[in-house]
Amino acid sequence: MIKDKSAPVPKICYEIFVRSFCDSNGDGIGDLNGIISQLDYLADLGIEALWLTPVHPSPSYHKYDVADYYDIDPEYGTIDDFKRLLAAAHDRGIAIYLDLIVNHTSTLHPWFSEAKKGPENAFRNFYWWKSESEIEALGISKRDISDDSQVVYPWHDNVNDEEKYYGLFYVGMPDLNYHSEELKEEIAKIIRFWLLEIGVDGFRLDAARHIYPEWEKDLSINFWEFFAKEIRECRPDAFTVAEVWAETEEVAPYFKYLNATFHFDLSFALQRMLIAERDEEIVEKLLASFALFEKYNPLFIDATMLTNHDQDRIGSVVGGHIGKIKLAASILLTLPGQPYLYYGEELGMLGTKPDPYIREPFLWSEHADDTRHTNWIEAHFSTPNTIAPLSEQMHDPESVFNHYKTLIRLRKSEPALAQIFAPNLHRICLHDDQMLAYFRPHVERSLVIIHNMSGYSKNLHLPEDKTGFTQIIFSTDPSHSGELAHETLAPYATLILAPTTGQPPAVTEQ
Template sequence: MITDKSAFIPRVCYEIFVRSFCDSNGDGIGDLNGINSKLDYLADLGVEALWLTPVHPSPSYHKYDVTNYYEIEPEFGTLDDFRKLLHGAHERGIKIYLDLIINHTSVLHPWFLEATKGPENAYRNFYWWMTQPQIEELGIQERETSDDSQEVYPWHENAGDPEKYYGLFYKGMPDLNYHSEELRGEIEKIIRYWLLDIGVDGFRLDAARHIYPEWEKDRSIEFWQFFSKVIKDTKPDAFTVAEVWAQTEEVAPYFKYLDATFHFDLSFALQRIVAQERDEQIVDKLVASYALFQKYNPLFVDAIMLTNHDQDRVASVFGNNADKIKLAASILLTLPGQPYIYYGEEIGMLGTKPDPYIREPFLWSDEGAETTRWIDPQFTTNNTVRPLSEQTKDPYSVFNHYRHLIKLRKSEPALSQIIAPNLFALHLQDDQLLAYFRPHADKSLIVIHNLSQWKKPFSLPEQKADFVHIVFSSHAQDGPELTQMEIHPLSTLVLAASTGR
C-alpha cells in the first residue's frame, strides 16, 4: 500500500487484452513481442503503465484459468520475451502490472488435479469441498447472479467423489481456499517470483471481493491484509489495483490494504450521462465516495475507466457517435484519479457481449499485417472503425482527441493530481451541463461539458467570473479567450483564470 505521497503513480494507464493487441509472428494471435513492438506508440500516446491481461499458461482464449503461475502462455511467447518487454517498457518510463489470478485456478492446474484424487490428498484443502447435505445445511446450493458472475449453481461434481467443489465463475475455475496456510505460502512464492526475479511493477488483482466465498466474504479483507504485507516486505513500491465489482460502500474497505480499486459505479454513470445527455449529480457522488475511501486510506487511488474487457465497449454504448465517444473521453481524462484506457478505446473500437466480441483485434492498418486474426470480428472492422493508420493523419479523429486530452492531463497539475483528489462541483443550473472545479496552487481549472446536442449558454459563479482563458476546447474557438458564455453541443471547455491563478 502506498505510504509516501511522493511515490510515482502512473497518471495514465492502458489495459491490453494480449491475444488481440498485436501479432508479431503472423500466427494470428497477439503476443508479447507484438506489444514490445508498439511501446513507442504507447509512449507517444502518453501511457505510463500497462495492465496486461493474464499471460500464464491456460486452456482458454482469455487465460483467466491458470495452469502454471511461473510460466508464459506459449501462444504469447516466452519468459525471455516477457523480460524484453519489461525492459523496453522501463526504458520508456512505462510500468507493467501483471493480472494476478488467485481467486481460482484452472481444473487443469496440478494443484487441482491432485486435489481431485480424494480427501486425504495434500492439495485437497487448497480448494473448497463439501458434501451435498453440508451444502444444503448452509443454504448455499444456489446464488443470485452478480455483475461479475452469472453462475447460479456454483457447486460442481467430481466424478466418483462424495464431495463437490466450489467454483464461483464456472466449473472450469475452482475457487482457492485460503484457510490453507500451505496455499498462502505458495502465493507468497508467486508474488516474490514476479516482483523480484522477473521485476514487474505491480499487480491487477482479479475478483478481489470473492477471495473467500459469499458465506465467508468478510474474511476477504483479512486476506488482503496478508497479501499487502507480502508486497511491502518484498517490493514496497509495487502497485496494487483491485477488481472489486460492487457498489462504493462495499468497495471502500478494500482501500485499507490495497492502493487502488476500479470505480465501477463511476464507469456506468459516465456511460449513462453521455448516452442519456443528462447529469446525475455525478460530481457530488464522487466527492462523497472520496470521503468514504479516505476513511480507510488517506492515500487512496481511484482507478477510473470507461469500460474494461468485461463490459460492452463504450463506442457501442453510444451507437458509434464520434462526438459522444470523444465527450466520454474528455470527462474521464479531466476527472481526478488514475485513468485506465481499454485498448482500442482511443480509436473508437466497437463491441457488445458475448465476451469475445468486446475483445476483438486492434485495427492497426488496412493491410492488417499486425492485426490479430484469432476471431472473425463482428463489430470492429474496416467498415465500421477507421484503423489507427488513418486516424493518426486526421487532427479531428478519436485517436488525436485522446492524444490531446492525455497530453493536457499530464501538463496541467490541476488535472494530473491523483492523491487527495481535488474536485468540487460547479452547479450551472442545467442538468445537461456537467461542470467542476479542479483547484491547484499553481493554476486552478474549471471544466465544463455540454452533454446535450444543442449549444448551451452558461453563467459562471461571480467568484469564478475571471475564468475565461481557454486552456482546451474540443470545438474550434475564435481565440484564446472566452468571449461568449456558451458551449457547443457535445463538447468540452477547460478554463483558467485570465490572471493565471
C-alpha cells in the same frame, strides 16, 4: 496497503487484452513481442503504465484460468520475452502491471489435478469441497447472479467423488481456499517471484471481493492484509489495483490494504449520463466516495475507467456517436483519479457482449494483410467499415485518436488535472442538468472544466467567483479559442478554462 506519497504513481494506464493487441509471428494471436513492437506507439500516446490481461499458461482464450503461475503461455511467448518487454517498457518510462488471479485456478493446474484425487490428498484443502448434504444444510447450493458472475449453481461434480468443488465463475475455475496456510505460502512465493526475480511493477488483482466464498465473504478483506504484508516485505513500491466489482460502500474497506480499486460505480454512472445526456450529480457522488475511501486510506488512488474487458465498449454504449465517444474521453481524462484506457478506446472501437466481441482485434491499418493484425476471432463490431484504423486516425486532427492524445498531453502538463492523491474537485452549478461543470483547484493553476452533454448548443453562465476564468486552454468547440469571447457551447463539446493572467497558448482541436 498505504503507499508512501513520495512514491511515483503512473497516471495514465492502458489495459491490453494480449490476444487481440498485436501479432509478431503471423499466427493471428497477439503476443508479448507484438506489444514490444508497439511500445513507441503507446509512449507517444502518453501511456505511463500497462495492465496486461493474464499471460500465464491456460486452456482458455482469455487465460483467466491459470494452469501455471510461473510461466508464460506459449501462444504469447516465453519468460524471456516477458523480461524483454519489461526492460523495453521501463526504458520508455512505462510500468507493467501483471494480472494476477488468486481467486481460482484452472482445473488443469497441478494443485487441482492432485486435489481431485480424493479427500486424503495433500492438496485437497487448497480448494473448497463439500458433500451434497453439507451444501444443502448451509443453503448454498445456488446463488443470485451478480455483475461479475452469471453462475447460479457454483458447486460442480468431480467424477467418482462424494464431494463437489466450488467454482464461482465457471466449472473449469475452482475457487482456492485460503483457510489453507500452505496455499498462502504458495501465493507468497508467486508474489516474490514476479516482483523480485522478474521485476514487474505491480499487480492488477482479479475478483478481489471473492477471495472467500459468499458465505464467508467478510474474510476476503483479511486476505488482502496478508497480501499487502507480503508485498511490503519484498517490494514496498509495488503497485496494487483491485477489481472490486461492487458499490462504493463495499469497495471502500479494500483501500485499507490496496493502493487502488476500479471505480465501477463511476463507470456505469458515466455510461448512463452519456446515454441520457444528463448529469447525475456525479461530482457530489464522487466527493462522497472520496470521503469514504479516505477513512480507510488517506492516500487512496481512484482507478477510473469508461469500460474494460468485461463490459460493453463505450463506443457501442453511446451508439457509435463520435461526439459522445469524445465527450466520454473528455470527462474521464479531466476528472480526478488514475485513468485506465481499454485498448482501442482511443480509436472508438465498438463491441457488445458476449465477451469475445468486446475483445476484438486492434485496428492498426486498413490493410487486411497487415501482419500486426490478430485474427483469432472474426470481428463483428470493429472493422475497417465501422471504425477508422489507427493509420488513418493518426493523420486526422479531428479523429478520436488525436482527441485522446491531446487530452492525455494536457492532463500530464496541467498539475490541476494530474493530481492523484487528495483529489481536487468541486462542483460548479450552471443550473442546467445537461451541463456538467467542475473546478479543479491547484496552487500552480486552477481550472474550470465544462461539458455540454446535450445535442444542443447551450448558454454559459459561470458563477461570479469563476468569471475570471476566461483563458481557453482546451476546446472541442471550434468557435472557442484564446479568450472566452461568447457564452455558448456547442453540442457534446468540452471547454477548459484557466484564470486570465499569464497563460500559455491554448490547446484546441481545430
